[in-house]
Amino acid sequence: MFEVKSIRYRYPDGTTLELPDWAAKQGEHRLLLGPSGSGKTTLLHLLAGVLHPDQGSVTVADTDLAKLRGAAMDRFRGRHIGLVFQQIHLVHALTVLDNLLLAQYLAGLPQDPERAKSLLDELGLGEHMKRYPEQLSQGQAQRVGLARAVVNKPRLILADEPTASLDDRHCQTVLELLQQQAAACGATLVVATHDGRIKASFEHRLDLDVETA
Numbered sequence: 001m002f003e004v005k006s007i008r009y010r011y012p013d014g015t016t017l018e019l020p021d022w023a024a025k026q027g028e029h030r031l032l033l034g035p036s037g038s039g040k041t042t043l044l045h046l047l048a049g050v051l052h053p054d055q056g057s058v059t060v061a062d063t064d065l066a067k068l069r070g071a072a073m074d075r076f077r078g079r080h081i082g083l084v085f086q087q088i089h090l091v092h093a094l095t096v097l098d099n100l101l102l103a104q105y106l107a108g109l110p111q112d113p114e115r116a117k118s119l120l121d122e123l124g125l126g127e128h129m130k131r132y133p134e135q136l137s138q139g140q141a142q143r144v145g146l147a148r149a150v151v152n153k154p155r156l157i158l159a160d161e162p163t164a165s166l167d168d169r170h171c172q173t174v175l176e177l178l179q180q181q182a183a184a185c186g187a188t189l190v191v192a193t194h195d196g197r198i199k200a201s202f203e204h205r206l207d208l209d210v211e212t213a
């Protein structure tokens with residue numbers, strides 16, 4: 001489903017990051033571990049096509065991301081990749097429902113309010129779909145962020161530190177929702193974290209500290 005191979009990425013200041021080869025099949029769930037600064041976010045950005053490597057290749061859904069640039073990369077990402085961040089970045093001028101419809105529009109997909117509404121219902125947000133982001137609790141906003149990431153039924157879900165600021169109960173809930181939604185879409189899931197609480201929930205891990213798969 002994805003494969004990163006022989007990656008070297010050079011930051012603007014010339015620092016170079018080398019990453020171990022890594023791959024997953026469709027529907028597999030993977031944990032990406034490593035201390036702060038080990039390159040987890042960089043690897044997620046390479047998988048999302050936000051960054052491109054100086055050497056090596058990134059393949060997602062049988063597509064070599066080096067062949068996609070600009071608007072084509074944006075459409076591919078919107079259509080096939082769901083992104084979940086610690087900071088949710090909802091569009092504040094739009095309602096919860098419209099935030100999801102915007103994600104469909106930006107992916108070049110026909111707007112499907114029924115899909116968006118049923119997903120919000122499923123995530124316990126049905127009553128809040130006409131609300132604006134500032135009228136939501138942190139936990140509700142987080143679930144909206146998750147709904148937005150999966151509304152287009154992505155083939156790959158990338159989550160960067162989704163549980164870092166959460167207490168134990170919310171940490172477990174967010175993790176379960178991510179895994180459930182990934183399973184519902186048949187998506188491959190990658191969760192990057194240094195949060196040791198969630199290690200036990202994943203069979204497959206890559207630890208950037210020790211560079212073993």
Ligand SMILES: Nc1ncnc2c1ncn2[C@@H]1O[C@H](COP(=O)(O)OP(=O)(O)OP(=O)(O)O)[C@@H](O)[C@H]1O
Binds near residue numbers: 037041
């Ligand atoms: N724009 C940049 N210019 C130079 N170095 C950078 C840049 N962005 C990141 N780095 C460095 O690259 C390394 C990897 O950064 P990255 O953000 O991928 O790590 P991370 O594992 O996600 O860390 P954290 O858990 O703190 O988010 C770090 O040493 C960081 O300082």
